[in-house]
Structures are given as structure tokens and as C-alpha cells.
Amino acid sequence: xxxxxxxxxxxxxxxxxxxxxxxxxxxxxxxxxxxxxxxxxxxxxxxxxxxxxxxxxxxxxxxxxxxxxxxxxxxxxxxxxxxxxxxxxxxxxxxxxxxxxxxxxxxxxxxxxxxxxxxxxxxxxxxxxxxxxxxxxxxxxxxxxxxxxxxxxxxxxxxxxxxxxxxxxxxxxxxxxxxxxxxxxxxxxxxxxxxxxxxxxxxxxxxxxxxxxxxxxxxxxxxx
Amino acid sequence: xxxxxxxxxxxxxxxxxxxxxxxxxxxxxxxxxxxxxxxxxxxxxxxxxxxxxxxxxxxxxxxxxxxxxxxxxxxxxxxxxxxxxxxxxxxxxxxxxxxxxxxxxxxxxxxxxxxxxxxxxxxxxxxxxxxxxxxxxxxxxxxxxxxxxxxxxxxxxxxxxxxxxxxxxxxxxxxxxxxxxxxxxxxxxxxxxxxxxxxxxxxxxxxxxxxxxxxxxxxxxxxxxxxxxxx
Numbered sequence: 537x538x539x540x541x542x543x544x545x546x547x548x549x550x551x552x553x554x555x556x557x558x559x560x561x562x563x564x565x566x567x568x569x570x571x572x573x574x575x576x577x578x579x580x581x582x583x584x585x586x587x588x589x590x591x592x593x594x595x596x597x598x599x600x601x602x603x604x605x606x607x608x609x610x611x612x613x614x615x616x617x618x619x620x621x622x623x624x625x626x627x628x629x630x631x632x633x634x635x636x637x638x639x640x641x642x643x644x645x646x647x648x649x650x651x652x653x654x655x656x657x658x659x660x661x662x663x664x665x666x667x668x669x670x671x672x673x674x675x676x677x678x679x680x681x682x683x684x685x686x687x688x689x690x691x692x693x694x695x696x697x698x699x700x701x702x703x704x705x706x707x708x709x710x711x712x713x714x715x716x717x718x719x720x721x722x723x724x725x726x727x728x729x730x731x732x733x734x735x736x737x738x739x740x741x742x743x744x745x746x747x748x749x750x751x752x753x754x755x756x757x758x759x760x
Numbered sequence: 761x762x763x764x765x766x767x768x769x770x771x772x773x774x775x776x777x778x779x780x781x782x783x784x785x786x787x788x789x790x791x792x793x794x795x796x797x798x799x800x801x802x803x804x805x806x807x808x809x810x811x812x813x814x815x816x817x818x819x820x821x822x823x824x825x826x827x828x829x830x831x832x833x834x835x836x837x838x839x840x841x842x843x844x845x846x847x848x849x850x851x852x853x854x855x856x857x858x859x860x861x862x863x864x865x866x867x868x869x870x871x872x873x874x875x876x877x878x879x880x881x882x883x884x885x886x887x888x889x890x891x892x893x894x895x896x897x898x899x900x901x902x903x904x905x906x907x908x909x910x911x912x913x914x915x916x917x918x919x920x921x922x923x924x925x926x927x928x929x930x931x932x933x934x935x936x937x938x939x940x941x942x943x944x945x946x947x948x949x950x951x952x953x954x955x956x957x958x959x960x961x962x963x964x965x966x967x968x969x970x971x972x973x974x975x976x977x978x979x980x981x982x983x984x985x986x987x988x989x990x991x
Binding site: 542545546549552553556557615616617618620621622623624625626627759760 | 814821842844846848849851853865891
């Protein structure tokens with residue numbers, strides 16, 4: 537069975553287990569909502585003064601939520617040693633990462649797209665006209681968060697101070713992604729919105745670089 | 761005894777060390793397991809049995825030394841049936857979903873049918889649509905054994921396989937292992953003391969502090985080694 541077939545079987549498993557538990561989606565969605573609400577109240581969003589910082593705050597909320605969401609990603613595989621069973625079963629260990637990456641990105645993107653209208657209400661910003669472009673930036677940003685987060689989740693799951701380690705590793709590594717995503721989003725939320733291809737290119741490059749690194753070295757992250 | 765029907769796989773451990781920090785789990789271990797042997801690994805807790813099994817399954821990399829197999833090492837992993845201390849099954853999936861998942865990943869022909877057949881064999885047919893998290897320890901162990909047998913493996917690595925099983929389950933497992941041994945599959949299993957499962961062994965190896973302390977193929981001595989393994 538090839539990489540794609542293995543990945544689709546594993547992705548089905550990820551979606552099924554999440555559908556049954558609804559832990560990640562509920563927890564992450566509520567977390568982002570609460571953070572956005574707090575930011576909106578503390579910055580008096582009705583005056584429009586918060587508009588320049590709103591994209592940064594939005595991505596900061598996504599970043600924190602990702603670290604929360606990815607914490608159990610590989611930990612769940614360790615409780616019953618299912619990771620070993622997967623390693624024995626798959627023909628290419630990258631399928632394990634690919635399935636988790638696809639599931640994490642999908643979950644994150646789903647929550648982001650659902651919460652975007654709430655963000656627009658909280659910060660008094662119209663997003664209707666630029667929703668497709670915004671979705672594109674969110675896709676690239678979420679993919680970057682997913683790739684790096686999934687890899688770091690595999691590393692931290694085997695460490696002693698795992699709960700602390702994941703955000704400590706993630707935050708510095710994802711800073712360039714956070715800047716590019718926030719800048720691209722900011723340009724789309726201006727009175728004259730524009731899709732900044734320079735920031736989009738940085739996002740795409742970030743995704744490609746870390747995806748390739750995961751593909752090349754991912755197997756070593758799963759070893760004991 | 762039936763004639764062997766399965767192309768067996770042998771293993772050789774050469775000067776294998778496994779260190780966790782400053783602690784040696786295995787120390788310059790040398791052991792050769794011929795194709796078709798049924799070997800009982802005995803020894804106290806912490807003697808290195810689990811580590812040896814995980815290295816054999818290529819789940820853990822030795823700190824030093826090498827492991828050889830009669831097939832290419834790249835192909836070995838897909839031919840192993842592994843039962844660990846943990847159940848290696850997803851709590852949020854049903855017993856049937858667990859087996860189907862691993863059967864599909866291992867490219868087992870007719871995965872649904874294979875899963876159903878094995879669940880019937882391990883006595884879980886009536887609970888096959890129940891989530892594994894609702895199972896007792898013994899039922900989980902039955903799922904673990906069924907999962908290990910999905911790909912009809914020529915080599916079985918079982919870490920205390922009778923853990924949690926009731927007497928009926930132990931008898932079923934002993935019967936299954938006996939059939940597999942007689943078919944010529946290689947079996948390496950860790951055991952504690954004498955039992956119905958351990959009695960199947962054609963060879964016993966006792967580990968002490970990560971080294972082979974005793975090794976015998978003679979029937980009477982197998983029993984002696986197992987009896988005094990934890991003395």
C-alpha cells in the first residue's frame with residue numbers, strides 16, 4: 537500500500553476519532569473565541585483604533601490555539617503505544633505525519649473560517665469582499681502552523697517536560713510565519729484591500745521548506 | 761507435528777547494547793534465533809526482555825551492535841506480528857474498526873473479512889462494534905493479539921502475551937501459538953515462570969542485567985530455566 541493510500545486510511549481514522557470525541561475542535565474553537573473577545577474588549581474595537589493591530593492579534597490567537605490543539609496530537613498515540621503499531625503497519629512512516637498534518641490543518645482551517653465572521657464583528661472590520669483572499673492566506677498560514685506544529689509535537693511527545701516544550705519550541709520557530717500571515721492579513725483588511733504577494737511568497741516558502749524537512753527527516757522523529 | 765508451511769525468518773543479535781541515559785537495558789548481547797524456533801525469553805523485571813523484543817521489531821534502535829535477519833531488514837517490519845505490554849489499539853475506535861484500520865494499512869486482502877474472522881477467533885464477535893475503551897484488560901489483550909495476527913506474520917514477537925487473559929483465553933492463545941509454531945513460524949516471546957504458553961517453547965533464554973545468562977534447547981532444561989528465571 538502506497539503513501540497516499542496509507543495517508544487516506546490514517547486521515548479517516550483521525551477524522552473519525554475527532555468526530556467521536558470532539559475534543560480538539562471544541563477546545564480550540566472556544567479558546568480562540570475567548571481570546572478574540574478579550575482582545576476586542578481591552579482594545580475598544582468600536583473606535584477603529586484597533587484595526588492596525590487586529591490581524592496580529594488574530595494570528596496570535598491562532599498560534600496559541602495551535603499549540604493547545606497539537607499537544608495531544610502524538611501524546612494520544614503514546615497512551616496505548618498505537619504509534620508503534622502504526623510504525624509496524626505503514627509502508628512509509630511519512631504517511632503518519634501526512635495524515636496528522638492534513639487533519640490538524642483541516643481542523644484549524646475549519647475553526648478559523650467559522651470564527652472569522654465573529655472576528656469581523658468584534659473588531660468592526662468588513663471581510664466579505666476579501667473572504668476568498670483571506671481564506672487563501674489562512675490556508676497557507678494554517679499549513680505552516682500545521683507542518684511545524686506536527687513535527688514539534690512528535691519531538692515533544694517523547695520528552696520529559698512535554699507540556700512545556702511544545703510551545704517553547706513552536707513560538708520562536710513560527711515567528712516568521714506569524715509576521716508574514718499577519719502582514720498579508722493586514723493588507724487585506726485595509727480600506728483599499730490588496731493581496732500582498734511578497735508576504736504570500738514568504739508563507740509559501742515557509743510551508744515548502746518545513747514540509748520538505750518533515751518528509752526527509754520525519755521518520756527519525758518517530759524513533760525511540 | 762505438522763510439516764512447516766510458512767517461510768520462516770531467523771534473527772541474529774550481535775554485540776547489541778541499549779542504553780537509556782547511563783542505564784544499560786542490554787549489554788553486549790549476542791543471540792541467534794533460527795528460523796522456525798519458538799523461544800521463551802525469561803528473566804526478572806528489568807532484565808531486558810521488552811527492550812530485546814522492541815529492537816527485534818525495529819521499534820527501538822540499539823545504541824551499539826547490529827541485528828541481522830534472514831530477510832532484508834527493510835522487509836522485516838511488515839512481516840512481524842507484535843504484541844507489547846500496551847494494547848496498541850485505539851480506545852475511540854471499535855474492536856472491528858481497529859482491526860480494519862491495521863488490516864488496510866498492512867494491505868491485507870479482504871480486510872473486513874479478516875477482521876471479522878479474527879474477532880470470532882479471539883471470542884470478541886459479540887462485542888466487535890463496541891468501543892475498545894469499554895473493554896476489560898483481558899478483552900483489550902485479545903484485540904492486541906488479533907491485531908498482531910492480521911497479516912499472517914511469519915515472525916511473532918510477543919511480550920507477555922497472556923497478560924490479562926482468563927484461563928479460557930490462555931488456552932486459546934496456547935492453541936493458536938502451537939499451530940503457528942508447528943507451521944514453522946518463528947516465535948520469540950517473553951514469559952514469567954512456567955505456564956501453558958511457556959510450555960510451547962522449544963528453547964528458553966534467560967536474561968540477566970541485559971545479558972544472556974542461560975540458553976537451552978533441551979525440553980527438561982527449558983522448564984528448569986523458566987522455573988528459576990525469577991528466583
